[in-house]
Amino acid sequence: xxxxxxxxxxxxxxxxxxxxxxxxxxxxxxxxxxxxxxxxxxxxxxxxxxxxxxxxxxxxxxxxxxxxxxxxxxxxxxxxxxxxxxxxxxxxxxxxxxxxxxxxxxxxxxxxxxxxxxxxxxxxxxxxxxxxxxxxxxxxxxxxxxxxxxxxxxxxxxxxxxxxxxxxxxxxxxxxxxxxxxxxxxxxxxxxxxxxxxxxxxxxxxxxxxxxxxxxxxxxxxxxxxxxxxxxxxxxxxxxxxxxxxxxxxxxxxxxxxxxxxxxxxxxxxxxxxxxxxxxxxxxxxxxxxxxxxxxxxxxxxxxxxxxxxxxxxxxxxxxxxxxxxxxxxxxxxxxxxxxxxxxxxxxxxxxxxxxxxxxxxxxxxxxxxxxxxxxxxxxxxxxxxxxxxxxxxxxxxxxxxxxxxxxxxxxxxxxxxxxxxxxxxxxxxxxxxxxxxxxxxxxxxxxxxxxxxxxxxxxxxxxxxxxxxxxxxxxxxxxxxxxxxxxxxxxxxxxxxxxxxxxxxxxxxxxxxxxxxxxxxxxxxxxxxxxxxxxxxxxxxxxxxxxxxxxxxxxxxxxxxxxxxxxxxxxxxxxxxxxxxxxxxxxxxxxxxxxxxxxxxxxxxxxxxxxxxxxxxxxxxxxxxxxxxxxxxxxxxxxxxxxxxxxxxxxxxxxxxxxxxxxxxxxxxxxxxxxxxxxxxxxxxxxxxxxxxxxxxxxxxxxxxxxxxxxxxxxxxxxxxxxxxxxxxxxxxxxxxxxxxxxxxxxxxxxxxxxxxxxxxxxxxxxxxxxxxxxxxxxxxxxxxxxxxxxxxxxxxxxxxxxxx
Amino acid sequence: xxxxxxxxxxxxxxxxxxxxxxxxxxxxxxxxxxxxxxxxxxxxxxxxxxxxxxxxxxxxxxxxxxxxxxxxxxxxxxxxxxxxxxxxxxxxxxxxxxxxxxxxxxxxxxxxxxxxxxxxxxxxxxxxxxxxxxxxxxxxxxxxxxxxxxxxxxxxxxxxxxxx
Ligand code: FES
Ligand code: FES
Numbered sequence: 001x002x003x004x005x006x007x008x009x010x011x012x013x014x015x016x017x018x019x020x021x022x023x024x025x026x027x028x029x030x031x032x033x034x035x036x037x038x039x040x041x042x043x044x045x046x047x048x049x050x051x052x053x054x055x056x057x058x059x060x061x062x063x064x065x066x067x068x069x070x071x072x073x074x075x076x077x078x079x080x081x082x083x084x085x086x087x088x089x090x091x092x093x094x095x096x097x098x099x100x101x102x103x104x105x106x107x108x109x110x111x112x113x114x115x116x117x118x119x120x121x122x123x124x125x126x127x128x129x130x131x132x133x134x135x136x137x138x139x140x141x142x143x144x145x146x147x148x149x150x151x152x153x154x155x156x157x158x159x160x161x162x163x164x165x166x167x168x169x170x171x172x173x174x175x176x177x178x179x180x181x182x183x184x185x186x187x188x189x190x191x192x193x194x195x196x197x198x199x200x201x202x203x204x205x206x207x208x209x210x211x212x213x214x215x216x217x218x219x220x221x222x223x224x225x226x227x228x229x230x231x232x233x234x235x236x237x238x239x240x241x242x243x244x245x246x247x248x249x250x251x252x253x254x255x256x257x258x259x260x261x262x263x264x265x266x267x268x269x270x271x272x273x274x275x276x277x278x279x280x281x282x283x284x285x286x287x288x289x290x291x292x293x294x295x296x297x298x299x300x301x302x303x304x305x306x307x308x309x310x311x312x313x314x315x316x317x318x319x320x321x322x323x324x325x326x327x328x329x330x331x332x333x334x335x336x337x338x339x340x341x342x343x344x345x346x347x348x349x350x351x352x353x354x355x356x357x358x359x360x361x362x363x364x365x366x367x368x369x370x371x372x373x374x375x376x377x378x379x380x381x382x383x384x385x386x387x388x389x390x391x392x393x394x395x396x397x398x399x400x401x402x403x404x405x406x407x408x409x410x411x412x413x414x415x416x417x418x419x420x421x422x423x424x425x426x427x428x429x430x431x432x433x434x435x436x437x438x439x440x441x442x443x444x445x446x447x448x449x450x451x452x453x454x455x456x457x458x459x460x461x462x463x464x465x466x467x468x469x470x471x472x473x474x475x476x477x478x479x480x481x482x483x484x485x486x487x488x489x490x491x492x493x494x495x496x497x498x499x500x501x502x503x504x505x506x507x508x509x510x511x512x513x514x515x516x517x518x519x520x521x522x523x524x525x526x527x528x529x530x531x532x533x534x535x536x537x538x539x540x541x542x543x544x545x546x547x548x549x550x551x552x553x554x555x556x557x558x559x560x561x562x563x564x565x566x567x568x569x570x571x572x573x574x575x576x577x578x579x580x581x582x583x584x585x586x587x588x589x590x591x592x593x594x595x596x597x598x599x600x601x602x603x604x605x606x607x608x609x610x611x612x613x614x615x616x617x618x619x620x621x622x623x624x625x626x627x628x629x630x631x632x633x634x635x636x637x638x639x640x641x642x643x644x645x646x647x648x649x650x651x652x653x654x655x656x657x658x659x660x661x662x663x664x665x666x667x668x669x670x671x672x673x674x675x676x677x678x679x680x681x682x683x684x685x686x687x688x689x690x691x692x693x694x695x696x697x698x699x700x701x702x703x704x705x706x707x708x709x710x711x712x713x714x715x716x717x718x719x720x721x722x723x724x725x726x727x728x729x730x731x732x733x734x735x736x737x738x739x740x741x742x743x744x745x746x747x748x749x750x751x752x753x754x755x756x757x758x759x760x761x762x763x764x765x766x767x768x769x770x771x772x773x774x775x776x777x778x779x780x781x782x783x784x785x786x787x788x789x790x791x792x793x794x795x796x797x798x799x800x801x802x803x804x805x806x
Numbered sequence: 807x808x809x810x811x812x813x814x815x816x817x818x819x820x821x822x823x824x825x826x827x828x829x830x831x832x833x834x835x836x837x838x839x840x841x842x843x844x845x846x847x848x849x850x851x852x853x854x855x856x857x858x859x860x861x862x863x864x865x866x867x868x869x870x871x872x873x874x875x876x877x878x879x880x881x882x883x884x885x886x887x888x889x890x891x892x893x894x895x896x897x898x899x900x901x902x903x904x905x906x907x908x909x910x911x912x913x914x915x916x917x918x919x920x921x922x923x924x925x926x927x928x929x930x931x932x933x934x935x936x937x938x939x940x941x942x943x944x945x946x947x948x949x950x951x952x953x954x955x956x957x958x959x960x961x962x963x964x965x966x967x968x969x970x
């Protein structure tokens with residue numbers, strides 16, 4: 001067969017473009033241990049940094065004696081805040097407009113806070129020497145409860161801003177108060193609540209947890225004193241943003257900084273922020289003139305870099321007696337820890353919590369969020385989440401269940417009668433978002449049918465009867481969720497971080513022989529960008545995906561972009577990729593027309609070539625066009641075939657899904673056995689179904705972890721109780737179920753290829769689904785709300801509290 | 807700290823080096839021998855990212871001193887590629903069944919799977935899930951890892967049969 005005889009279907013298949021389950025190109029390296037992660041980097045003369053951390057959650061630092069540590073052979077230097085102060089680097093700005101100590105400046109605000117930084121010739125010496133740093137602490141009263149933090153006589157945590165009642169996000173009401181964020185119509189919502197047939201009210205807590213990727217955070221800073229160039233390798237989800245931040249805080253010119261994110265062993269939001277380790281390593285490299293590596297250990301990771309959630313959401317939901325929802329009210333108390341280091345877009349101090357009306361047509365709503373300082377680690381990152389949408393989805397999906405209990409209605413039916421209808425899109429929500437597209441009823445009905453919903457309820461009723469008759473000690477729970485995500489931040493007009501607009505970018509260069517290289521402003525952490533972005537290009541330009549190299553993460557070569565988090569890669573950089581591809585295609589069309597000696601408008605794109613309209617035997621393949629672009633003088637057309645696109649999305653995208661979990665609870669042991677989990681996701685156009693499915697499996701497993709046991713817990717003294725993988729629940733293969741995945745496809749109308757993003761959906765929808773299943777098992781015994789995580793002990797306590805232990 | 811003379815066979819090659827006896831095997835492999843396939847995810851024997859094969863046992867190399875491995879035979883994921891440099895069966899099946907995402911757990915996971923399939927060449931799904939419970943993965947939810955290992959078992963058994 002030659003170019004002429006292949007059918008369009010065969011030619012399409014050869015491209016391995018969008019819609020195919022193309023095998024991942026990354027895997028050839030990873031499966032044989034040839035990945036290149038930060039800790040794999042070795043450089044001549046490289047030094048190692050290690051932190052001395054505070055054992056106290058709140059204490060004054062009266063003295064630091066580094067002499068014994070400095071005397072250890074092999075120790076090069078020990079840095080404290082006093083050393084950083086002359087450089088103005090003892091504090092650093094956070095992504096949320098606050099500032100954070102790089103090293104303890106007079107006091108510490110959470111257990112595990114960085115106090116001193118030891119630099120030594122190897123990691124063992126650094127660790128030994130860190131033990132020898134003598135710190136004189138004076139303990140201060142500890143506040144770990146955000147409600148207590150706001151009491152009038154609470155200890156002042158942030159003395160550096162005490163009495164300063166104007167914060168980065170408006171007025172502060174208390175020295176431990178960070179901001180109040182208000183959305184929606186207060187008076188109208190209160191009026192609806194006052195007149196409603198039914199109002200259900202509940203406190204819904206989404207506990208503190210942690211992204212905990214398998215690879216911890218780390219970096220290698222290398223200052224070349226001869227060229228004046230700093231190269232910073234690191235586990236950065238947003239390398240360009242890190243370059244700009246490093247430039248702003250260090251005073252080094254941005255062109256003299258090269259940030260490289262090599263392979264990243266999972267991110268999930270943990271690797272978006274700027275951490276003390278980066279700053280100290282950069283300073284240490286500048287001072288010593290040698291490369292300096294810092295890699296945190298697991299305990300440091302869980303204790304100090306990036307917690308997630310910790311939202312106390314007081315809710316009221318109003319409805320008619322038939323179950324039509326008329327209003328939603330929410331007041332959230334957000335525990336931010338000792339510094340406000342959330343990674344939210346600037347105008348959204350509580351992220352996209354205002355998506356909390358969920359999938360429902362709720363005409364009136366009002367939301368307030370109060371951010372609070374406590375003696376806990378800073379973070380508040382979007383852990384497999386688009387800026388607090390996980391909290392919002394958990395809140396509304398719990399409130400729906402609670403309302404169903406109040407109305408004595410089936411929770412599936414209650415959802416169904418309140419869904420936004422397909423004909424209402426684009427839909428304007430009461431809290432300010434314009435949902436791009438959706439067809440919730442279709443997805444829901446498909447899910448209900450797939451799981452045999454009525455049959456499940458009948459089985460549950462039978463099991464309950466058996467339970468009551470003493471024939472079993474197991475209760476069956478059916479968890480339902482219909483979530484709406486909001487991803488792809490975002491339109492520069494309202495989305496920026498530290499003033500950096502949240503567009504993204506792609507540059508494509510076609511080589512003369514018809515292969516290509518593409519570079520993006522994003523960075524893969526396991527999502528398989530090298531595979532999927534090449535598929536987008538393959539479909540757009542007609543070059544086989546196998547002939548396209550994809551490069552990310554090097555700020556010297558990649559176009560500027562805001563990085564990968566918040567499921568933004570596909571919605572934003574994916575769009576940029578398609579648009580860059582279209583620019584190339586437009587030029588290719590002119591070249592083809594010239595070569596075929598027809599007018600530009602008389603050729604049309606056909607899979608991998610341009611054909612003369614009406615004469616398909618006359619064509620030029622993209623390969624031929626690429627060659628001509630470089631090697632033939634074409635009047636009026638510059639040589640070369642490349643394009644760059646910076647894409648500022650007109651709107652967010654709104655993936656959605658319908659999930660059903662069935663589990664059995666042993667009321668005597670508190671164990672929950674997941675019987676089945678069905679996940680229908682609608683992420684718009686599907687680029688690589690295999691990868692989508694993998695993302696769903698992974699996200700659901702993190703949801704299982706969060707809902708059923710994973711937490712960052714503190715005692716009253718502010719000690720972290722879950723600082724190792726012994727206490728921090730991470731499901732093994734043994735307790736993880738198999739998942740059944742499904743889909744509908746409702747493309748985004750404003751995205752060039754209609755894709756919406758999927759990486760977070762299973763976490764956003766999975767957590768409420770698991771949690772609702774646990775609650776549902778106890779519904780007939782009068783349970784309305786029990787807080788996550790639903791570990792065995794808590795489930796046992798719930799059963800006990802309901803009198804189920806006789 | 808004084809150093810000791812360490813000898814071992816790693817991926818079929820004899821190696822000799824001076825190392826502090828307290829050096830963890832994982833650091834010896836990664837820092838001294840530059841074998842960076844095995845990773846570090848916790849250093850407390852919980853995650854299995856550092857899993858290597860030590861004298862026919864799966865061990866977590868973060869919890870073994872180099873002194874304990876003196877004289878041992880060690881296999882890491884790098885040692886599981888075919889002689890011609892192509893991917894070994896298990897490596898290929900992980901790719902085929904999308905059994906990895908970020909790839910950080912993968913070397914430990916594949917090294918564990920390699921030994922599991924020697925211990926039990928025809929494992930059930932339960933056997934596989936139980937057999938890799940010492941290896942944590944944050945990305946995949948295990949479903950495709952389990953599939954990849956089951957497919958590896960089939961492929962290896964077919965290879966064996968063909969050879970007989
Ligand atoms: S690094 Fe060895 S078990 Fe985690
Ligand atoms: S693939 Fe990322 S931890 Fe397993």
